[in-house]
Amino acid sequence: MPPVRRVLLKLSGEVLMGEKQFGIDPAFVAELAGEVKAAKESGLEICLVIGGGNIFRGMAGAAQGMERAQADYMGMLATVMNALAMQNALEQLGVETRVQSAVQMDQVCEPVIRRRAERHLAKGRVVIFAAGVGAPYFTTDSGAALRAAEMQCDALLKGTSVDGVYDADPKKDPAAKRFEAVTYDRVLGDNLKVMDASAVALCRDNRIPIVVFSIREKGNLARVLAGEGVQTIVQ
Numbered sequence: 502m503p504p505v506r507r508v509l510l511k512l513s514g515e516v517l518m519g520e521k522q523f524g525i526d527p528a529f530v531a532e533l534a535g536e537v538k539a540a541k542e543s544g545l546e547i548c549l550v551i552g553g554g555n556i557f558r559g560m561a562g563a564a565q566g567m568e569r570a571q572a573d574y575m576g577m578l579a580t581v582m583n584a585l586a587m588q589n590a591l592e593q594l595g596v597e598t599r600v601q602s603a604v605q606m607d608q609v610c611e612p613v614i615r616r617r618a619e620r621h622l623a624k625g626r627v628v629i630f631a632a633g634v635g636a637p638y639f640t641t642d643s644g645a646a647l648r649a650a651e652m653q654c655d656a657l658l659k660g661t662s663v664d665g666v667y668d669a670d671p672k673k674d675p676a677a678k679r680f681e682a683v684t685y686d687r688v689l690g691d692n693l694k695v696m697d698a699s700a701v702a703l704c705r706d707n708r709i710p711i712v713v714f715s716i717r718e719k720g721n722l723a724r725v726l727a728g729e730g731v732q733t734i735v736q
């Protein structure tokens with residue numbers, strides 16, 4: 502892991518479920534917020550992007566006959582709910598936080614304004630970017646890559662429920678091997694399951710390393726930031 506000053510932490514929506522099958526587990530979100538707080542107190546500037554898969558994914562709606570774009574907007578709204586849950590948890594721990602949504606929602610949060618986000622970070626606030634890129638047919642992985650690029654983050658940390666990138670699906674193939682490091686081109690060429698291709702390409706073109714790790718294990722964010730722990734670096 503290269504030295505980092507500012508990171509973008511992407512959390513899959515499903516990690517907010519904790520042990521539940523759907524939605525948000527406030528106790529687990531509070532635990533996650535504690536890890537984010539510790540990372541911030543270690544001196545890092547933190548941008549957060551949270552997915553929506555614990556509530557709604559556009560593809561799932563489309564698979565049941567919904568119009569894809571309409572379903573994707575529902576997915577984007579789900580990410581705003583998750584962002585508000587995380588903001589609430591962070592602020593209960595005394596961490597000042599602002600949510601900026603790519604779909605404007607004035608009563609609820611700010612719109613995405615890069616210079617304003619810079620100002621928040623300078624004041625020691627965590628900035629949560631919601632609603633991905635604000636357009637259907639994208640995912641929050643692409644949103645994370647985009648915000649990491651425009652906020653000039655030193656790395657994109659992808660906290661998810663698997664502990665890295667494997668050469669095959671570890672849930673289906675017990676012989677699957679985890680990479681310590683892998684190139685963007687291998688990820689794209691072999692279609693390895695990390696993030697969607699547009700997100701990986703955006704990180705490659707802007708030389709943003711992607712660190713994939715399991716956020717489900719307590720203390721893992723701190724370990725990964727210290728260059729320890731199980732992870733895969735895509736660079």
Ligand code: UDP
Pocket residue numbers: 512513514515551552553554555557558559560572573574575576577578579580632633634635636637638639640641642643644
């Ligand atoms: N979404 C979208 N555009 C974006 C970001 C998200 O349309 O820029 C929709 C899309 O339907 C997606 C859903 O929001 O399935 C939830 O996001 P995602 O699947 O990335 O969440 P995660 O898998 O990280 O929980």
